[in-house]
Amino acid sequence: MPRHSGRSGKMSELLQEVRVFAPASVANVSCGFDVLGFALEQPGDEIVARRKDEPGLHISKITGEGGVLPTAVEKNTAGVAAQKLLEHLGSQQGIELEIHKKMPLGSGLGSSAASSVGAIVAINRLLGSPCADHDLLPFAAEGERVACGTAHLDNVAPSLFGGFVLIRSQDPPDVIELECLKPLFATVVHPDIEIKTEDTRNILRRDVALHKAVDQWGNVGGLVVGLLKGDYELIGRSLKDVIIEPIRSVLIPGFEQVKNAALNAGALGSGISGSGPSIFALSATRENGHKIAKAMQQRFDEIGLGNEAYVCKINQQGPQILEER
Numbered sequence: 001m002p003r004h005s006g007r008s009g010k011m012s013e014l015l016q017e018v019r020v021f022a023p024a025s026v027a028n029v030s031c032g033f034d035v036l037g038f039a040l041e042q043p044g045d046e047i048v049a050r051r052k053d054e055p056g057l058h059i060s061k062i063t064g065e066g067g068v069l070p071t072a073v074e075k076n077t078a079g080v081a082a083q084k085l086l087e088h089l090g091s092q093q094g095i096e097l098e099i100h101k102k103m104p105l106g107s108g109l110g111s112s113a114a115s116s117v118g119a120i121v122a123i124n125r126l127l128g129s130p131c132a133d134h135d136l137l138p139f140a141a142e143g144e145r146v147a148c149g150t151a152h153l154d155n156v157a158p159s160l161f162g163g164f165v166l167i168r169s170q171d172p173p174d175v176i177e178l179e180c181l182k183p184l185f186a187t188v189v190h191p192d193i194e195i196k197t198e199d200t201r202n203i204l205r206r207d208v209a210l211h212k213a214v215d216q217w218g219n220v221g222g223l224v225v226g227l228l229k230g231d232y233e234l235i236g237r238s239l240k241d242v243i244i245e246p247i248r249s250v251l252i253p254g255f256e257q258v259k260n261a262a263l264n265a266g267a268l269g270s271g272i273s274g275s276g277p278s279i280f281a282l283s284a285t286r287e288n289g290h291k292i293a294k295a296m297q298q299r300f301d302e303i304g305l306g307n308e309a310y311v312c313k314i315n316q317q318g319p320q321i322l323e324e325r
Contacts, residue, residue: 017050018126019323022118023162023315024103025110026186026280027154030241030271031219037110037154038164040186041312043103045111046322047078047118049126052094057083064101081116081143082123088139089130095123104308106194108274110155116143117159121319136160137173148198155274162318164227181230184314185289187267189258189296190278192306200248200275212242232268232284239269239282252277258299265295286311 023044029036052058059071059079073079078099086095097119103111120136140160141151157165157175164178208216222238225231249255249272258279262270266288267281279296283289293309300307 014051015126015128015324017048017323017325018122018321019046019048020118020122020125021046021320021322022114022121023159023318024114025155025158025274026188026278027108027110027152027158027274028241028244028272029164029223029280030239030245030269031216031223032154032166033216033241033244034152034154034170035167035220036165036223037158037167038186039158039162039315039318040109040188040310041315042310043109045102045114045118046100047115047122048098048100049082049119049122050096051126052096055092055094057086057095057097059097059099061098062101063099065105068105069099069101075146076115077112077143077147078115078119080146081139081141082119084142085120085123085131085136085139089127091127093127095126097122104190104194106196106277107190108195108272108276108278109188109190110159110274112143112147113140113155113159116140117156117319119143121160121321125321125324133160134175137175141173148196148201150201158318160318163314163316166224178224178227180227180314182232183284184235185283185286186310186312186314187262187281187283187289187292187296188273188278188310189293189300190308190310191253191300192308193253193277195251195276200251203251204244204247208243215240215242235282236268239271241271245272248272248276252279253305254299254303255279257303258296261295261299262292265292267292286313 023039027037117140140156145151153167166176168174219238226234259270262281270281273280289311
């Protein structure tokens with residue numbers, strides 16, 4: 001991580017341009033609000049970083065977002081993350097960024113996190129990889145602060161590291177990578193509505209009943225153990241959220257019908273991806289993942305809500321360097 005699929009540049013030669021794919025992610029994973037997440041094989045964003053003679057960081061192009069994202073570095077999530085990295089390195093190198101959005105905004109799939117991760121991975125590689133992969137996490141998190149007011153890690157960490165992650169601590173960052181002993185496939189269905197993360201955080205209660213907290217702790221522990229043991233039944237029993245989902249789900253039309261359709265089609269469990277509106281489901285096979293997607297999409301179709309589905313394995317590699325020259 002990150003793996004290289006393009007031509008490797010010689011370290012004795014200065015790279016002029018690097019293109020990186022950074023994956024989408026599912027945060028919270030039902031019971032793990034702000035502490036669990038996993039990366040997807042698709043969709044994701046592509047970021048290009050290239051050297052410029054003109055000093056400073058510039059965002060020259062953004063595509064795929066309908067013209068709504070700012071190109072001003074200090075207002076763009078990828079720009080802020082990249083600037084923090086350059087300041088940390090004390091680099092005066094002029095750099096131009098291109099951001100190619102390959103997923104919907106406000107989808108609950110870690111769109112801002114993917115852009116931030118792609119930018120810092122591309123720049124780090126462009127400058128000769130002065131930072132170890134794990135040392136890039138704090139800079140990516142600063143992009144999240146711009147996006148939703150909080151530098152939370154449950155999207156940026158899986159996007160950067162790949163696989164399932166547990167965030168034991170936000171400050172200081174303590175991220176644990178979890179390995180599942182059996183294959184897991186993710187089905188994610190995105191309805192054609194946008195929900196802002198900041199808005200969904202504002203509606204959450206600040207106090208939680210003790211009995212609900214105890215249930216949630218048990219589910220988080222059960223899910224972690226289920227992953228490590230490859231216990232599908234335990235994973236399924238643990239994918240339950242008694243605190244956040246009941247509040248956020250009212251913002252997603254047809255949520256209960258779509259979730260029940262996923263479970264009835266054989267999903268191990270299903271819930272809100274991040275802050276929504278996307279809904280995820282986990283399954284043991286790709287074939288069943290497609291069956292689940294069809295059932296979920298049918299429910300959205302019945303209420304007249306356009307949607308898009310993704311079915312893929314859990315992305316274990318994180319960002320991928322597509323090209324460097």
